Amino acid sequence: MTVAATERLIAPHGGALVDGTGARPDGLEALEQIPLTSRELSDLDMLASGALSPLEGFMGRADYERVIEEMHLVDGLPWALPVCLAVDAAPAGDRVALVDDSGKPVAVLDVDEVFDYEKEREAELCFRTTDDAHPGVARLYEQRPLYLAGRVTVFERARPEFPELALDPADTRRAFAERGWKRVVGFQTRNPIHRAHEYLTKVALETVDGLLVHPLVGETKADDVPVEVRVNCYQTLLDGYYPPDRVVLSAFPAAMRYAGPREAIWHAICRKNYGCSHFIVGRDHAGVGDYYGTYDAQLVFDEFAPHELDVEPMFFEHTFWCNVCGSMASTKSCPHGAEDRVMLSGTKVREMLGQGDVPPVEFTRPEVAEVLIDAYRRD
């Protein structure tokens, strides 16, 4: 494959993919060790892979301030959420070792600065709430009090939970180029894919060359469907209902922040790094509870100049099966009433699956329902 094949794809954010990896340095044992939370480890792995390009490390104060206030980095590039490492105190040396959850050093950070931050201010600006019942805000409030900034060099990558789905941005770009794709739409999800989301991925796919199904496999809320069950659902659905030469399934290693609108922007920028020219934004993207308006995650894209993000958002309405239309549809495309539409609440679906009942085929593919029913049975 020629270089030109990957150059047909959208350019990474900032122009080039960052490689945050490097050799294990000498003198590691002497360095102060900084333990990372699961969210920080997710961010570190994305810094390593270039998924957070152009970031080369954890943010300094100037970028942090501009990001939380104006959704841009100091150099003017759009960026929606802080990528910061919280510590208890300023380290003594100018280099520290970053340690994973088993206590093993996996990266070094060359210290640029240590700065303090106001948790409530960050919460209000990034999450639009200071309520500690919000899972992202709760995690922010539990953080250590200072941010440690600096370039990272990752010498040991996290072991992926699903090695066959672990594709870095360079890998997805290669996969797209090998298939001859130029325009690729990314689909983020943290749920099993039922008919509604199958439909909107396919509507999007009709207008581009390929689809990246990119489920988030980083940390989510305890009540989200377990990741191994979801991955089984995705594989089952793709095997039965999508042409293999038009779809790539890969895991998105980010931790959920539940920051709604800002996370939608952040997700879109990350997918641009993976080679997606388009990104699907449904209603309530990355939301939780009722902290965000239904369309906030779509409206926030208007806060950027046309083409400033480069990656093109594709907005979708809530979709459903309509018995009169005899097809999947949305309120944009179907004139019929609620009585003609097959719509089930999440609670109702969980109740059915828990009892071993297969939901209507208009709501979910039977093969996917079987995977979910099996999972409930094992609980």
Ligand SMILES: [Zn+2]
């Ligand atoms: Zn209809």
